[in-house]
Amino acid sequence: MRRSPALLCSLALLTLPVVAHAADDEQLWTTANVTVKLGEKWRLSQEVVARFSDTRNGLYEIESNTLLGYRISKKVTIWAGYTHDPLYNSGDFTVMEHRARQQVTFDNLIKIGPGTLSARLRLEQRWREGIDGTAWRLRPYVKFVLPFQEGKKTALVLSHESFIDINDTSFQTVHGEERMRNLIAITTPLSKSINAEIGYLNQHGFRPGRPDTSDNVASFSLNFTL
Template identity: 25%
Template sequence: MMFAIRAYSDRIAPFMIVVAMIALPRNARAADEAVQTWITGGGVAQIDDNDRIGIDVSYRLRPGNDQLLQRITLDHRIADGVQLGGGFAFVTSRVQKEMRFHQQLIVDLGVLQSRTRLEQRYIDSAAQPAWRLRERIQLDIPLEKQRKWFLMTSAEFFFELHKPSAVRDSELVTTRQLIGLRHVLTPQLGIQLSYMRQHSFPDDRPDEVVHVPWLAIAWRL
């Protein structure tokens, strides 16, 4: 494998520093730790020059409470590198069922991508929907000229905007940091293996840290 990171270093280095800084935990409180394994499969179909539809299914092996997420999203290109979209998901586990609607804005600058997603979560155990904002910044760095191997890293932040049972309506509740490798097997098929660290900040108990090895397979239809 021929590494070509040097050609991109002048542009990427500032973003890497920013991601590393904002991805740090907000405090050093003691945390409960656990390990999960996530397996995701998904496909994207281009409807026309401006519209695409994506479907993904994620099975999350969690201690004593596995979770299945099924999601569909429609994105519309409003300018070069800018997309607006929305969709919905069903999330089920042993203890909870949820229907989740989302709206999102994606800005794609090639190596750098950002996504802003607003979610409305209808959970079967809650009388009112919970609103959540997710902000993600991601780097997708090609490692050789053929652009078949990519280094990926991202940081994502979850803000509760309104939760019926919460004392405060708006607060940072979770962060995710991810690093992994993506390999383009064919123009239609890619595979990604990554590690994600999820850090949650409950109000009334110790922080929760989850370590997630994550396998994802993506089809372009």
């Protein structure tokens, strides 16, 4: 219990926007995710994310993620799948990106006071149509969920994700940590099978030799479990 406030403060600080020497953008991200139980061990997940940007004049990405998961234990699940990711500018299509995705999730890994810590390690291989090269990227992620009341599911969510570029291509040019996402949100159940999350996300992009970027994102998601 004595460690909980320190961890909570540390995670909260991570969610603050990094604005010094950064070019700002105001964005909106909307997400819908459906997870279907295919049996005792198997899971199928379908997620669609639509992203809108002020500086890019509207829609700039529709990310569709399809994953098949296998539960190794109550807390550990391995996943593999495909991401279909068309990119846009001012609502006009620019380029198609394809990704292979593999990940392992650790659900409710550690209990810290009244909250729980979860984690995920994701590996991606990225291709863009008409552009040579395969871009490899690692995405470690950690999330802390703190219920407002004991035994209730409405909770504060704090998360951090880093994007670490393993190699360089013509469209992946930052070797090492290329960006990080820090989120503070409220999650609450709407029904037995539907959960909503709304919050603020800061996406900070590292650009060696150029000003960093800082995207201020209003984030809204609906999660369905069937």
